[in-house]
Amino acid sequence: MKKEYMKSEYYENRELSWLGFNERILGEARDKKNPLFERLKFLSITASNLDEFFMVRVASLKDMVNAEYSKKDYSGMTPQQQLNAIHDRVHDFVSSQYSTWQRSLLPGLRQCGLQVIEEHEELNPEQAKYVDQYFVENVYPVLTPMAVDSSRPFPLIVNKTLNLGALLKKKNEADAELEFATVQVPAVLPRIILIPPAQKDGTSVILLEDMIARNMSQLFLSYDVLCVHPYRIMRNADLTIDEDEASDLLKEIQKQLKKRQWGEVIRLEVDEKIDKRLLKILKREFEIKEDAIYRTSGPLDLTFLMKMYGLDGFEDYKEPRYTPQPVPELTGKRDIFEEIRARDILLHHPYQTFDPVVDFVRKAAKDPQVLAIKQTLYRVSGNSPIIAALAQAAENGKQVSVLVELKARFDEEHNIVWAKMLERAGCHVIYGLVGLKTHSKITLVVRREEDGIRRYVHLGTGNYNDSTAKLYTDMGLLTCSEPIGEDATAVFNMLSGYSEPANWNKLSLAPLWLRERFLAMIRREMEYAKNGEPAHIIAKMNSLCDPEMIAALYEASAAGVKIELIIRGICSLRVGIPGISENISVRSIVGTFLEHSRIYYFLNGGQEEVYLASADWMPRNLDRRVEILFPIENELLKKEVLHVLEIQLQDTIKAQIKQPDGTYEKVDRRGKAALCAQIYFMEYAKGLNRPQEDVMHDRVFIPAEPMEDPDDEE
C-alpha cells in the first residue's frame, strides 16, 4: 500500500469514532420527533453500549498502558493519549445522558402519567406504607449487608452490579468511629417496582435501590445510618486467551470466566451527591483515579430504561409494533426445499420474518431425504428454536455438525451450556478454531434426491438468533446452487480442521482470502476510473477501521472512483481530504432497527457485482475471524439488493452525513423528498405480500410512496 495514503492525519481514532456513534444514538434519545418511550430505549442502549465499550476497549487500552506499550495507532495516538481523550469525551457524554434524563425524559414521563420516584421523600403515606411492606416481604430476605472493619476486609464487589454504600455510626456512642458498609442491590429482583399511583389513572414506580436506601437502617439495627449512596464499578473484562498454551479451550474459558470478576476496576460510577468521606473510601479500595470516576445526576445504570419501555400501557408513546412480513416466495404450500429449487430466495430481516430460516432447519430435521445438517452458531437466543431443531435432527438420525463459537464475547458461559446439550443429543460439536473466531453464518443441508445429492445452503449477514432477527437489519440467501453447495461443504471441511480446497467456486473466506479479494475488487474499480470509465463502489457495513482497506479506498477515490459508504458505527476514514477522499461520502443510519447487514457493490465496468458478507472492514474481521463473502448472482435478487442500497442512500430522515471535521450532520433536505429507509422497507415488505399481480410483476420498481413528513418546520 502506498505510503501517501497512510498518513496518520488521514485517520480518525477508532475509539473516538465509536464514541461518535454512541453520541448519534444519544441524539436519537434527545430527538423530540421520536416517541417518548422510544427515546427511553435509545438512552438505555447508549448506557449498555458504554458499559461494553469500557469492558472491552478501555480495558484493552488499560492493559497496554499497564504493559508500558506505547506504540501509536494509525491515527497517531498512544494508548495513554487515547485513554485521556476517551475520559474527557465520556465525561461530557455522561452529563449529556443525564441531562437528557432529567430535563427531557423525566418531565415527559410525568406528563404522560408516569411518576418515577426520585427521592423516597416524595412518597405519599399510602405509597410509603406499600414500599416498606414490599421491602420487608420481598427484598429484605435476599439482601446481604456487609460491614467493613479491621476484622472484616473490604468485600468483593462484583463487576457491573449496582451497590449501595453507607456510612454508619454505633448508636449511643458519641465518639464512635465511622464505619463503612455496603449492600448489593439484588439482580434477581426487578429494578422497577410498581407502587400505588399518586394520581388516579396514573402510574407510579420506584427504583429498587431507592427502596433499599429508604430502609437501610433496618439492615444495621445497632447503628445510625449517616448516609446511603449507590455506586457501580466496571472491571477489566477483556477476555484474552492465550490459545497456544491452552490445550483445552473449553476449560480455559471456564477458568477465565471466574477470573473476570476479579479484574482491575476501570470505572467507578457514583451519585453526584455522594458523601465525600464515602467516596474517599471507595476511591482507596478500588484504587481508582479521579478521571475514571463518573458522577451522575440520576439513577446509575440506565439500562433499566429498557424495562421501563416494557411497562404496560403507554402504547401511544411507542412506535407501533411491526410484524415481520412473510416472504412471498415461501408460500408454505410446497415443501421449502421445493421452493428453494424453484429459485434462490433472498431474505431481508426484520422487514421479512426470520421464520423461514428456523423452518429450514426444522424441516430438514424431519425430512426423510435429508442426510446431514451443518451449521455455524455464534450467538443464539436463550430458548433457541434452532438449537431445539438441531437436537431433534440428531435424534432423528441425521448427521448433525455444529460449530459453536465459544469465544463470542460475553456469551461464553451461555454457549457452553447448550453446546453440551447438543452433544448429548448426538450432534457432532466443533468448538471453534484455535486463534480464530468463527463469525460466518452458514447452514448446509445435504439431501439425497432422485437424481443424486443436492445441497441447500443458507448464508447470512447476521447471527442465527431469532430474537435479534426482529431488531437487526440483516440479509440472507437460501439457495441450492451447486457451486455454492460445494463451497459450503469445503467451508465445513476447513472448520473441522481439514486442508483448504484447491479452489473456491463462489465464496471468499477470511482470514485467508477475503482481504485480498476486497482489495482486488477496489483496485479493479480504480483501473476503470483510470481508463476514464465510470467506476463506483457502494459499501454498507457496521464499522470501517482497517487501515489497509481505508488506504485502498483513498487511492481509488484519488483515481476518480465514486465511493458511497453506509456505515452505522466506527468509521476511521475521513472525508473531504483534498486529493485523497473527495470522492467518498459516508453516511450513518441509526434507527429503530439496528443496521447490521453488510452489502458490497462494485460497478465493474457495467458487469455489476453485488455481495453480502458476515464481515466488516475491520482488522479483526479480515484477519482473525472466519468470515464469508457470497455473491448475489440472480439478476432479480441483485436488483433487489441494489434497491436496498439505493433507498438507504436516499434516506433523509435518519441518515447522518459525515463531515470533514469528523462530526455527523443530518441530511440537508432542501429539494429532497422525505424518506426514512427503515419505514420504507417495512411498507415495501408489506407491499410484496399484497395479492396484486402488478406488485409481483414490478416488485423491483415500486415507486417510493410519499411519506408523511413528521416535521416540516425544520
Add this chain to the structure above:
Amino acid sequence: MACTMFAAIDVGSYEVNLKIYELSARKGIHVVNHVRHRMELGKDTYATGRIGTPLVDELCEVFLDFRRIMKEFGVEDYRACATSAVRESSNQVMLLDRIFLKTGIRLEVLSNSEQRFLGYKSIASSSERFQEIIEKGTAIVDVGGGSIQLSLYDKDNLVTTQNIRLGTLRLRERLADVAERTVRYAAVIEELLNNEMRTYRKLYLKDRNIRYMLLVGNYIQYINQYIHKDREINQITKDEFITFYDEFIQSGQPAMAEKLGISNENSTLLLPTLVIYKRLLEETGAENVVILGMDLGDGLAFDYAERRKILKPGHNFENDILEAARNIAKRYHTNRNHTQVMERLALTIYDKIKAVHGLGKRERLLLQISVLLHDCGKYINMSQPSQCSYNIIMATEVIGLSHMEREIVANIVRFNSGSILPFEELAAASLLERSEYITIIKLTAILRLANAMDRSHKQKIKDIKVNIKDNHTMQILVDTTEDLTLEQALFPEKAELFEEVYSLRPVLKAKRLG
C-alpha cells in the same frame, strides 16, 4: 436410486484423503466432497521403517471423522487404500488390525502396480485428451511421496512402466541431515536423482521420441496458475518451466511459496518436487508438460463404477495390461510366434468350456498373461525354466495386476512345466487361499494343453475347433497340413491334468487338409 454414493479413502505418504463420489450412468463420476488431512506417515516409514503410535492414533481419529462424513452423504460403499508409506512399514499387519478394531474401516494395502494402474484409470476417466495424447510419444510421470512411476506410451499402447523409489518425501527425509549443512541443497538433490535417472534412460528410454510429459503430482497446478495467471491452459512448455525453476531457485522457497499461494504446512516438499520435475523434463526430452489431475481416489471410483457396470470404460485397460506383459516377455526373449499361437489355442478352449470351469473375464486375462510369460525363465536357465519363470514374474511389476494375481500367474507358469504342489505346501509360503489355488490348477490345465499342441514351436496348428462329446470327451479338431506325430505322441501326458480337473478327456484329432 439412479446414483450410487461411493467413497474412496487414500492413505498416502504425506496426506490422507477422503473423496465422496456420486456415480451414475447419466452424470458419470461426480465428486461431492473432498476432505484432505495432511499427515506425514511416510516420514516415519522412510526414516524408521515403521509407523509410530502417535501417527496411528491420529490416523484412527481421522478415520472416525471420515466415517461420520461418509454418513453425511449416505455413502453405500467405500474402499480405503494405503500406498507406500504403509506398504513399506514393518508393522503393517498389526497396524491394519488396530485401525480396523478402532474405526471399523478395512484399510487395504495396494501393491505399487495396482496403485499405478488405478492412477491410469483416473487419468483416462478424467481426461478426454488422454486417448489423443498417448497416440504420440508420451511419458506419464506420477511423482508421489514414496516413489516416481514412469510409464511410456507410444501409439496408444503402454510400452513400459518403471518405479523409481525416490519420491519427494523420501528424498527430503534421506537428505534431511544434508539440508542443514549445505547451501547447494537443490544441487545435492539432483546428484542423488541423477544416478537413478541415468540407469532408467539407459535401460528403457534409449532413443524413444518423447513429446509430452504427462505430469501427475503435487504443486503442479499452483505452478501452472502462477505461470498462466487466469488463462485456462493446462500445458506448460519446457522453457516456461525452466524459467520458473530459475526464478524459484533465486527467490528461495519461502518467498515463492507465498507467491504461489501455498500454505506453510504444504510447502515443505516444494523444492524436492521441483528438482524432480526439472530432471524428468531434461531426461525425457519432452517439450511440453501436460497437467492432469490424477488421484488414487478417482481411480478407485472409476474402477468401482466399472465393476458395478455403472460406467463403460473408454480406454481399453486390458490391452495395457497385456501390452505390459508382452513387453516383459520381449525383454526375456520369449518366442513370440509360439506364444501367439498358444494364446489363441488356450483362449479358444477357455471360451468353449466356460460352463465347465465357471471362471470369469478376469481369469481369462490371467490365463492370457500366463501364456505370454510361460517360458520367460529360459532366458536365465534352460534347464530350470519353471522355477526361473516363477521368480522373474514374482520380481516384476505387471501394471494392473494385484500381488495376488501376480502370484496366481507365477504359479500357473511354474506348474506348466514343473510338478504341481499340493495346496498345503503352496499355502505355507504364500497368502493364497484355497479358491485361488483352484483357479491356478484350472488355468494350468488349459495352459498345459495349449502348450502341448505347439510342442514343436513350429506353429503347425493354427486354428482349432473344440467340441464336447457325450459329456466326457473334448474333441479338438485341428486343420493342418503338417505332421502332428510329435504333438499327438506327447499330448496324452499333458492332457492328464485337464481330465483330472474337468472330467473331460481331451482328444486331438487332425483333419488333414489337401
